[in-house]
Amino acid sequence: MKCYFGGSSLEGLDYEFRSICFAENLEQAKQLIWRFGDVHEDCDSEYIYLRVIRRPEHDDMFGKDGRKDAHVVTDRGVYREMGWSVECDEHCDGCGLATMDGDFPLCDECEMCDECGHEDDCPNLNQSETEAA
Incomplete structure (x- = not known):
């Protein structure tokens, strides 16, 4: 599985990214982050403003939260290890x-x-x- 960060493409937000997911590809990552991530408010509830980027330096974190399927990360320990706060x-x-x-x-x-x-x-x-x- 590959690591992706998701957020909004709109400018002037406090945080560039709001969600992390592990998925097989970019399209799956977009679907997961839109459906289960914390991005709707920052995207003004418009899918067109969703921004998802690949973060291969965190691929090794897959499975640290016990999940072995494609998913949006909810474990704060994983967020922390990736440098989030x-x-x-x-x-x-x-x-x-x-x-x-x-x-x-x-x-x-x-x-x-x-x-x-x-x-x-x-x-x-x-x-x-x-x-x-």
Whole structure:
């Protein structure tokens, strides 16, 4: 499956793309994103304004959300791994990935996500190891 991003071709929008899908080809991607994606409002409910582009650098993300069919991505973890964020998100000091509106919180002390762990001098370093045991 191939990765596609979908959004509106209209100018002056806050975000260039609103939806991600995996599909076999561009036509299938357009159909999926129009039917199941979050693009209608940005496209003024007109299919003619739908813009879908191929993003081959993310093809390896197919299946990370457990789906093995053509689909619009709804998993915030997949969006996050592709570098997307939610408005006003904080970003991890280690990997630079977004908190996705709190779904992937940062340590209050060292500003690192759980996936990155803590900085060596973070007071919460030993606390996390104790909780994991």
